Amino acid sequence: MDSNSSNTPATAERPDSAVIDASIKVPVLFFLYAAAAWLVTASVLGFIAAAQLVQPAFLADYAWTTHGRIVPLARNALIYGWGFNAAFAVLIWMVARLCRTPAPKWGTTLVGGLFWNVGIKLGLTGIIIGQSTGHVLLEMPGYAAAVMFVSYGIIGAGVAIIFSRRREGSMFASQWYGLTALFWFPWLFTIAQYTLVFGSMRGTAQAVASAWYGHNIYALFLGPIALGALYYLIPKRVGRPITNYPLAQIGFWSFVFFGSFGGLATLVGSPVPAWVQTVGVSSNFMLLIPLFAIAVNLGGALLGGTKAGGSGPALKFFKLSLVSFIIVGLLTVVLSLPSFSHTIGLTFVGEALDILHWYAFVSFAFFGAIYFMLPRLIVQPWPSGALITAHFWATVAGTIIVISSLFLAGFAQGAALNDIENYATFADVMGAFSGYLVALAFGYLTLLVGSLAFFVNVVMAIYQACFSKSTASADTVFGSPAAMEVNS
Template sequence: MIAGLTKGERQLSLAVLTVLALCGLAFAAIGHDDPIGTHGFIILLVAIGLACVVIAGYYAPEPDKEQLSRYYDDPTRAGIVLAMAWAVFGLFFGVWVAALLAWPELTFDAAWSSFGRIRPVHTTGVIFGFGGNALIATSLHVLQRTTRARLPDQFSPWFVLIGYNLFCVLAVSGYFMGLTQSKEYAEAEWYADIWLVIVWVVYFLIYIRTLQRRKEPHIYVANWYYMAFILVVAILHIVNNLAVPVSFGHAKSYSLFSGVQDAMTQWWYGHNAVAFFLTAGFLGMMYYYLPKRAGRPIFSYRLSIISFWGIVFMYMWAGSHHLHYTALPQWVQTLGMTFSVILLVPSWASAGNALATLNGAWGKVRDDATLRFMMVAAVFYGLSTFEGSFMAIRAVNSLSHYTDWTIGHVHAGALGWVAMISFGSIYALVPWMWKRERMYSSKLIEVHFWLALAGTVVYVFSMWNSGIIQGLMWRTYNESGTLAYSFVDSLVAMHPYYIARTFGGLLFLLGALVGCYNIWMTIRQAGGRVVLQGPDVDEPALAPIALQAGE
């Protein structure tokens, strides 16, 4: 890790870590009774730990010219490992929080394990921990391969990867302590948010700087999606988190917005987080790894461009469909609803483009679980975008909103689309990154695939049933015009589905554990780095370099 950095970059790392440690120390000192004090200690420990790593490798030989002329993949490798670790962590808390709904006594009487705290731990763990690390790792890989240029330096990708994970740790540990801004998917407090802005700007600059160095004149469409993801998430994050801290020694802050403006800002953020974090970034992944794995070019490059601009421009307006029947003006609700319905066109264009790419290669899909992960992801992408457009219609929303149907819809997208495309891409990427001929076990990929698919189907079907029952019970009136069922009646009716959903989530978690084992064994595989010339692998970096004439 340190051996890949130049002397100057090692010094820069130490300087940045010193500043970080001082910030941590300041927080620890002034916020002793406040959660910000605990976070100060966490920041301090991380900075000192990393400084030790840098110092230990400080006198290692610098990377030579030959090494600097290749792609820089160390951060991608670390990102893959971190993504899988976060997947297990986030999915474990998902299973726990699902179990809490069926068996509320599973908090074991502790404050940190109450539903309101471990639910954001789950969402942050899977979306930002797993999804974010998978996006960073794959984007750095795709960026270099499609621009035919090495990353501009060695320090900034590490800064982004480690800084981003520090943000995730601060967020999650804050929730355990009861710290939240009460903004869904943006619960982390002001200082963590400011840190993320810094990290994110560096991430965007890596993209811009690499594109400036590109040797391939055309910018491949996957990069457009990744860049839309980075740029828009920065805008959303900054606007939604505008807040004034109580004081610089206090973790709590007051949002700039209140009332319905706050709700609209939050759901403009929330829905575009789905659009640009959970969709655009992963579409970038799909547009690179799916054709690559299938060995076939994307069905229609033109269609991918049209759907890119469609998605980017339509999604921005869709957020208000989260606020049907609220104090939000009716016309804003209708605007959100209309754009959500139109969004089906570019969404299905992308899903169809992916499936049409595989048309003619169904034999490969049958035999190769990695490619099947990506195929199923495209199918779930199509399904959940259809469902989403449908649920945004005001009349449908009156039945579905505030019920488990929404949870089912989100998980059809998150498990079926986001996680499946990530697992597929990671399985394709791991042998390339560690210069192995193939994954340790293709049988275990098969096992993971079926566990993931079964888990998703069980989860989504139980939530559909539960949600529709719940929605119908809430709107059933008796002859005297009062509600036929109490809230507890609906809760009793949902209990079996909550158990089924926990089981579905457990299957998905088991699949991820199988995946971790498989990836770990691939990395550890005996024989070390081998030189490969197989048809399905990138040419390895260690392949003998042809001698130049005259040498």
């Protein structure tokens, strides 16, 4: 379906998709492997943390396995390990494809990727031995952050070089989001590290900076890359353009303008100046504009059904991701209203929103993108259909169980905390929601099963790509090489 049918002089000079994919194959496969491995690590740690809420004595005999260290370990492994590695893979592939430019070389990106993961390992070791800084998502000690910052620079430079050599004139919506995120993260990271870890910010300002960073790591880095992937892959998968493309511009610019302040709404009810909380709530209200634009555009493209065949998991993940994006946007607005935040402030509901934002929206988009891109990178189908099915259903079920048990636990907890008549002691409050925590641990166990299925499938795919002696051409591997974009 590529240039054969529409050979204009401009498109004829452009390299084929297969050439582009081959040029970035090694680093992207490395990022995918690292992402899947971290996902399993984070799922194990997340399950241990949830089990400790049910049975506090579980693994409580060693300092490094106590709840206070397992929770930041799980969170950092999930965000910086799985999230960032997957984001790098999706971003590099998406930018190279949409710029129609093969990467000039992949060695430096691979080195950057290796050191990024070394940095995470250093940081997690720091948390294990008790050097955590105590700021959410900045728990890793300063030396690890320095390694991560430099390696991010190397990876980011690789993407910027591809972009600077682009052979496609028009900038598609995916590139707006992806490239903005690329430059947003160093800004977020340096400001947060400077003010909280290396610097001298004090008192209330610490809470503000911490909430700002903790939210923006989703809202300004992982979220935009996930949106970019949806903007690219939904039209590509269903064969129908975005419903109202000019609306996408309004959506993007309002997102850019208001996105970074939304995190301040998590401070509602805490002892920071009222106007800081108001800025957060107002921004979340204004973020309904990009939410509307994205829902109309992507939802409209999806609702018509797919023009291509196939029953792969990518489209299902994209649909769920988009639905989660809409739900989390609306819930963030509704729950930050004072009448709700009075009950649910400082309860499990905050974590439920984080998981909804981070897992059900961002990770589902990444899963879909990975299911789409990996067969093209290795020029072979995914090794196991059964593992795909297992991953999809375990992940969806696990996410639903985790989010709903966190929401129920949070509302029960908030109601009990506000009811001094019937819940006089802390133990009484705990008793009000401890049942939901059993469901939470079960949900994390389900997620772990899904993560293992995904990891095994990714490792088998990479093994096949490296060691398979198959000389079958793309034509025989794929029924329709054109649709797989591998008929070079």
